[in-house]
Amino acid sequence: KAGVTQTPRYLIKTRGQQVTLSCSPISGHRSVSWYQQTPGQGLQFLFEYFSETQRNKGNFPGRFSGRQFSNSRSEMNVSTLELGDSALYLCASSLEGLMNTEAFFGQGTRLTVV
């Protein structure tokens, strides 16, 4: 069974640009969540998608958005990039959602904004 796949693994962008990250969940998983990890900040929840609908949202500005396709694959978009957006972005999939169940994480996309 293939794990969670995130592409690309590494990305360098300049301030003001936009970026799209992709996540393919484990087959059969309908929930995909996105997290931002920065040094000293732990894992900050961005949003969760379930069956193509955003079900939960963290406290990030509107520049951060996402979507989920009918095959459960998800994309995350960040517009008007800022230096502070440099981070590891992790995607996690689970069968039904993050409540009372473990999540399976991808290896992450390391975004560097210069």
Added chain:
Amino acid sequence: DQQVKQNSPSLSVQEGRISILNCDYTNSMFDYFLWYKKYPAEGPTFLISISSIKDKNEDGRFTVFLNKSAKHLSLHIVPSQPGDSAVYFCAASGRAGKSTFGDGTTLTVKP
């Protein structure tokens, strides 16, 4: 407002000894708690979990204790091994359906 806190950013123990990682939470609506382990350049992997109806869950060398009245949980690793060196994240979830993570504790197990 950080609802899940891991107050120790790092912990160093000798191989063979016990590692105790602590986690505190503030939201009484949390009813499921998980620990994840993360190696550099990899995503976190699930380690062990506990439901709020229990106060202890064991899985091999790993035991999680939950003290609901104190809103505190801990992960015990006995005996600690060098391969356990990683960042450990505590996470809590409730009916809202999203997991809230702590900032992580970096465990170093010295041979």
